[in-house]
Amino acid sequence: MSHQLELEKLDPLIYDHVISEERVDPLKILFADDTPRNIDAANQRGWALCIHHVSVRDTVAKIERLVDNQVGYERPFVCSPFSGNR
Numbered sequence: 388m389s390h391q392l393e394l395e396k397l398d399p400l401i402y403d404h405v406i407s408e409e410r411v412d413p414l415k416i417l418f419a420d421d422t423p424r425n426i427d428a429a430n431q432r433g434w435a436l437c438i439h440h441v442s443v444r445d446t447v448a449k450i451e452r453l454v455d456n457q458v459g460y461e462r463p464f465v466c467s468p469f470s471g472n473r
Contacts (some may be wrong), residue, residue: 404434
């Protein structure tokens with residue numbers, strides 16, 4: 388998505404764009420990325436569900452833990468269409 392918007396993931400505008408376009412609370416967005424600085428940038432924009440992608444196995448395990456923790460929530464988190472753990 389970053390290449391479509393011609394913005395880098397370090398640019399705060401890309402995170403604001405996703406929040407605006409998806410009309411979603413940034414606390415409900417799941418962001419996975421293999422670059423820690425992109426995760427930091429997302430965190431600075433209020434995105435709390437960020438995963439540092441190291442391997443498929445690790446990322447899937449982290450997502451499964453997040454999903455397990457979301458059970459019972461009125462509005463589960465939304466997966467962003469682009470690629471970010473605290």
